[in-house]
Amino acid sequence: MTAVLAADRLSYSYPGAPPVFSELSLEVTQGTSLAVLGPNGGGKTTLLRLLCGGLRPMAGTVLLRGRPLSYGRVALAEFRTQVQFVHQDPDDQLFAATVRQDVSFGPLNLGLPPEAAAARVTSALEDMEILPLADQPTHLLSFGQRKRVAIAGALALRPVVLILDEPTAGLDPAGTEALLTTLERLRAGGTTIIVSTHDVDFAHRWADDAAIIARGTLHAGPADTLLTDSALLRGASLRPAWGPAVGRVLRALGGLPAAAPDPRSPEEVLALEPEPRP
Known part of the structure; x- marks a missing residue:
C-alpha cells in the first residue's frame, strides 16, 4: 500500500540536550489510523512536529507522497495545507472571537472566495458535530468543545493527513467516546489520521497501526500485534x-x-x- 507520509532516517536534538532519536524511519499508509505511543519525553510530540513541518530535522527527510519536504516559506505553507497538526491544548490554537471566525481563518487565508470558505467551514463544523456552536464565543465553550473547534479548523483546510497530539487528554469518558466515533468517521471518509497518546486501550480500540517510541528506538506495525507485546510495552513504560x-x-x-x-x-x-x- 502507498505511504502517504514518511520519515526517512530522521535525527533531532534540542539545543544543549542529547539526541531525542537518530535515523528514525516510519511510513504511514494512505487512509489508515496510526497511534504513536511512548513514555513522557520519549519523542512522540517531537516526531509529530517533524512530520507536520513544525520542526526541521538535523538529518533525514520527511516525504509526502514520495516527495521530500522543502522548508522554503512557500513550499512549507503548501505542505501544511495537506498535513495539519492539532495541539494537545486547544487554547494554544484558538484565537478568534467566535467558532465560525476561528474555523474560517485557514480557508480565507488560502484566498478562497467567501462562499467557498463558508462551505468548508460548515462542512468541518458538521464533521465535528458542532454546527450549532458556530456563532458561540470560543472562550465560553467547554474544554471538549474547544478541542472539537480546533480539529474543525484543521479539517477546513481539507488535509490529506490529520495529526493530533494527545486528543483524549482532558476529556471525560463521554467526551473520549464521542471523539473516537468522530475520528473513525473521518478515517472511513479517507482521511489519514495520526495521534500521539498514552492511552493504550484507546490505541488498541481505534488504531490500524501503532508506533512505539522509547529510548530513541521506534517499533512500528499492526496495532493488534504491537499492543499485545508485554515486553515492548513495559520497556516503553506503558501498561498492557x-x-x-x-x-x-x-x-x-x-x-x-x-x-x-x-x-x-x-x-x-x-x-x-x-x-x-x-
Missing part, C-alpha cells in the same frame, strides 16, 4: 492493553472462540454474556 488481557481470560474460560479477535470495548464484552435462561 485491556482488550487482549480480557480476551485471554475469556478464551481460557471458554467464553470466546479461540480464533475470535480480542474485545475492544466493554460493550463487546457485555454482548458475549449469555441470555438468561427462562
Whole structure:
C-alpha cells in the first residue's frame, strides 16, 4: 500500500540536550489510523512536529507522497495545507472571537472566495458535530468543545493527513467516546489520521497501526500485534492493553472462540454474556 507520509532516517536534538532519536524511519499508509505511543519525553510530540513541518530535522527527510519536504516559506505553507497538526491544548490554537471566525481563518487565508470558505467551514463544523456552536464565543465553550473547534479548523483546510497530539487528554469518558466515533468517521471518509497518546486501550480500540517510541528506538506495525507485546510495552513504560488481557481470560474460560479477535470495548464484552435462561 502507498505511504502517504514518511520519515526517512530522521535525527533531532534540542539545543544543549542529547539526541531525542537518530535515523528514525516510519511510513504511514494512505487512509489508515496510526497511534504513536511512548513514555513522557520519549519523542512522540517531537516526531509529530517533524512530520507536520513544525520542526526541521538535523538529518533525514520527511516525504509526502514520495516527495521530500522543502522548508522554503512557500513550499512549507503548501505542505501544511495537506498535513495539519492539532495541539494537545486547544487554547494554544484558538484565537478568534467566535467558532465560525476561528474555523474560517485557514480557508480565507488560502484566498478562497467567501462562499467557498463558508462551505468548508460548515462542512468541518458538521464533521465535528458542532454546527450549532458556530456563532458561540470560543472562550465560553467547554474544554471538549474547544478541542472539537480546533480539529474543525484543521479539517477546513481539507488535509490529506490529520495529526493530533494527545486528543483524549482532558476529556471525560463521554467526551473520549464521542471523539473516537468522530475520528473513525473521518478515517472511513479517507482521511489519514495520526495521534500521539498514552492511552493504550484507546490505541488498541481505534488504531490500524501503532508506533512505539522509547529510548530513541521506534517499533512500528499492526496495532493488534504491537499492543499485545508485554515486553515492548513495559520497556516503553506503558501498561498492557485491556482488550487482549480480557480476551485471554475469556478464551481460557471458554467464553470466546479461540480464533475470535480480542474485545475492544466493554460493550463487546457485555454482548458475549449469555441470555438468561427462562
